[in-house]
Amino acid sequence: MSEAQLISPLSAEEVEAIEAEIAHLPDRASAAIDALLIVQEKRGWISDESLAAIAGLLGMSTADLDSIATFYNLIYRRPVGRHVVMVCDSVSCYVMGCDRLRGAVEEKLGVKPGGTTEDGRFTLLPIVCLGACDRAPAMQVGKELFGPVAADDLDGIFGGFD
Amino acid sequence: MHDLSTMPLTGRLLDADAAGKGVVDLEAYEASGGYQAARQAVTGMTPAEIRELVKDANLRGRGGAGFPTGVKWGFVPMDGAAAEGHKYLVCNADEMEPGTFKDRYLMEKDPHMLIEGMIIGAWAIEADKAYVFLRGEYHEPYRQLQDAIAQARSRGYLGEGIFGTGFNLELAVHRSGGRYICGEETALLNALEGKRAQPRTKPPFPPASGAWGRPTIVNNVETLCNVPAIVTNGADWFLELGRGEDAGTKVFGVSGRVNNPGLWELPMGTPIREIIDDHAGGMQKGYRLRGILPGGASTEFLVEEHFDLPMEYATIQAAGSRMGTGTMILMDDSICPVDMSRNLQHFFAQESCGFCTPCREGLPWVEQLLLDIEEGRGQPGDLEVLDRNADFIGAPGNTFCLHATGAIEPLMSALKYFRDDFEAHISTGRCPYREA
Ligand SMILES: Cc1cc2nc3c(=O)[nH]c(=O)nc-3n(C[C@H](O)[C@H](O)[C@H](O)COP(=O)(O)O)c2cc1C
Ligand code: SF4
Ligand code: FES
Numbered sequence: 001m002s003e004a005q006l007i008s009p010l011s012a013e014e015v016e017a018i019e020a021e022i023a024h025l026p027d028r029a030s031a032a033i034d035a036l037l038i039v040q041e042k043r044g045w046i047s048d049e050s051l052a053a054i055a056g057l058l059g060m061s062t063a064d065l066d067s068i069a070t071f072y073n074l075i076y077r078r079p080v081g082r083h084v085v086m087v088c089d090s091v092s093c094y095v096m097g098c099d100r101l102r103g104a105v106e107e108k109l110g111v112k113p114g115g116t117t118e119d120g121r122f123t124l125l126p127i128v129c130l131g132a133c134d135r136a137p138a139m140q141v142g143k144e145l146f147g148p149v150a151a152d153d154l155d156g157i158f159g160g161f162d
Numbered sequence: 163m164h165d166l167s168t169m170p171l172t173g174r175l176l177d178a179d180a181a182g183k184g185v186v187d188l189e190a191y192e193a194s195g196g197y198q199a200a201r202q203a204v205t206g207m208t209p210a211e212i213r214e215l216v217k218d219a220n221l222r223g224r225g226g227a228g229f230p231t232g233v234k235w236g237f238v239p240m241d242g243a244a245a246e247g248h249k250y251l252v253c254n255a256d257e258m259e260p261g262t263f264k265d266r267y268l269m270e271k272d273p274h275m276l277i278e279g280m281i282i283g284a285w286a287i288e289a290d291k292a293y294v295f296l297r298g299e300y301h302e303p304y305r306q307l308q309d310a311i312a313q314a315r316s317r318g319y320l321g322e323g324i325f326g327t328g329f330n331l332e333l334a335v336h337r338s339g340g341r342y343i344c345g346e347e348t349a350l351l352n353a354l355e356g357k358r359a360q361p362r363t364k365p366p367f368p369p370a371s372g373a374w375g376r377p378t379i380v381n382n383v384e385t386l387c388n389v390p391a392i393v394t395n396g397a398d399w400f401l402e403l404g405r406g407e408d409a410g411t412k413v414f415g416v417s418g419r420v421n422n423p424g425l426w427e428l429p430m431g432t433p434i435r436e437i438i439d440d441h442a443g444g445m446q447k448g449y450r451l452r453g454i455l456p457g458g459a460s461t462e463f464l465v466e467e468h469f470d471l472p473m474e475y476a477t478i479q480a481a482g483s484r485m486g487t488g489t490m491i492l493m494d495d496s497i498c499p500v501d502m503s504r505n506l507q508h509f510f511a512q513e514s515c516g517f518c519t520p521c522r523e524g525l526p527w528v529e530q531l532l533l534d535i536e537e538g539r540g541q542p543g544d545l546e547v548l549d550r551n552a553d554f555i556g557a558p559g560n561t562f563c564l565h566a567t568g569a570i571e572p573l574m575s576a577l578k579y580f581r582d583d584f585e586a587h588i589s590t591g592r593c594p595y596r597e598a
Contacts, residue, residue, distance in 0.1 A: 025356075026374050027374075029356055030374075033353065033356050036339065071339070072339025073339070074338075074339050074340035075339050089508075090261070090459070091502065092260065092261045092417035094502065094505045095417070095494070095497055096417075096418070127299070128258060128260060128512075128513065129258060129259070129260035129459075131265070131300065133489070134417055134423035
């Protein structure tokens with residue numbers, strides 16, 4: 001994708017996907033979260049330009065949409081790497097050693113939580129319980145769930161993402 | 163083949179597992195009687211009859227609070243002006259309570275069972291719109307649900323004129339932007355409307371005024387999954403399924419240092435120790451069990467003296483805790499109760515929606531004090547301060563919703579059962595669980 005396409009306007013596919021969500025709902029503004037997730041899907045994050053374009057499409061103010069975007073953990077208002085690495089830090093994973101796993105991930109990627117690897121491949125973020133507590137400690141990379149994860153597994157896991 | 167009359171929730175998916183299939187597909191679901199209950203309900207029963215049936219079966223909500231489902235459905239206006247226009251059925255599939263992983267399992271493995279339960283639930287309140295409010299991180303359940311909904315629609319189980327009747331139902335999945343508070347049902351409704359997920363004032367309660375101001379029922383995934391088999395087999399069958407007072411089966415779960423962590427559908431009233439020893443394979447070698455959070459991160463600790471109790475609502479409540487989601491988290495003797503409490507408070511502090519002061523300001527403060535104690539900076543008197551503030555923050559009514567109460571319950575029970583550990587941190591100025 002060229003630089004110009006990464007900022008607004010929204011692509012025809014994005015508009016179509018957002019309109020399909022609106023069709024399930026009584027009014028356009030109700031699709032705010034769906035729309036943010038749809039646009040983030042391909043672009044990785046929500047830029048100010050994307051935000052303004054979505055607000056325009058939904059007929060709401062940019063400020064209103066931003067207050068919604070910033071409320072939710074999974075909507076990113078800053079650029080992230082190609083794959084978001086989420087290491088669960090909730091209680092079952094805590095009991096099964098998630099602190100050690102996070103340490104190993106930090107070392108392997110060379111970043112702290114919130115950081116992105118220099119090659120732009122991975123962003124490391126903490127995440128609450130992934131609903132995989134029987135596979136603790138668990139982590140998710142992009143849309144893929146892994147667990148239980150040992151430090152030795154990390155090369156294999158990260159190797160699967162370009 | 164598993165017996166669906168004793169394992170109505172998981173019999174099918176265990177068969178699919180045994181056959182090497184990851185999911186109960188439409189063919190397998192229908193071959194084992196699937197969608198017959200919805201057909202029977204929509205073509206042969208009135209909404210009032212279904213509500214009565216579910217009430218008689220004593221189905222209680224599996225989302226944490228245990229409210230009787232049929233009673234809740236009975237609050238929806240069914241005639242007069244209030245009943246005109248849209249009504250909504252919303253499935254709460256937010257599942258963000260740490261330690262809880264049962265709804266993911268049901269949706270990933272047997273999505274048609276949930277859809278069938280929602281068709282019947284929607285008919286019971288004459289809702290014409292239904293939503294699954296799904297955690298944003300749940301990618302595999304999302305894929306499975308989207309596929310299953312498309313299949314159900316192509317068979318005429320969803321859409322216009324279901325089973326050749328005049329009943330119409332649209333079902334859509336709403337993915338959450340991610341915040342624990344979205345699971346609280348009124349916050350969920352705000353999120354569904356595309357807003358910030360802040361809880362709403364009650365009353366009005368959602369059955370009177372919910373999504374977009376219309377009558378709305380919010381039910382947990384597992385609750386709705388129970389409905390088809392109740393229609394097929396009747397209320398008496400469901401009442402008999404439980405081992406004690408409570409009706410039906412429950413998907414119980416165990417996580418922590420056991421040999422075989424996982425989920426099992428067992429009769430309500432199965433004793434805690436039986437779940438841990440017979441199903442989860444007991445503790446791993448070298449680890450001793452000290453306490454459990456019986457139903458997720460917001461439930462109070464139970465300890466040795468409670469492990470022979472049956473998992474049923476009244477019994478667990480009398481023991482000072484809650485059944486919650488029925489997925490228990492085990493604390494073994496290698497885990498520091500102070501640091502585990504800090505981990506729990508970190509979650510609740512981070513996930514506070516920020517609306518009211520005791521929760522927004524109090525929980526981070528509690529987390530910090532626990533960190534201080536854990537790291538050897540505790541002072542004499544800190545535990546009394548913690549006791550007092552826990553009381554203040556946690557008392558229902560001091561905050562706008564039950565998030566803060568749920569946060570404080572495990573802490574108060576830790577202060578009660580593991581007080582020696584807290585005191586040792588303060589008197590020795592270090593955590594005895596950390597290597598020197
Ligand atoms: C802070 C908070 C979080 C909650 N999270 C969930 C959840 O993730 N899933 C759920 O089913 N219920 C959750 N609940 C309970 C819901 O408010 C509601 O009681 C439940 O969805 C009703 O369904 P049921 O009657 O079928 O159990 C939560 C409650 C609170 C106070
Ligand atoms: S108790 Fe906490 S989560 Fe609930 S409304 Fe108040 S600040 Fe929000
Ligand atoms: S606590 Fe980590 S997946 Fe549930």
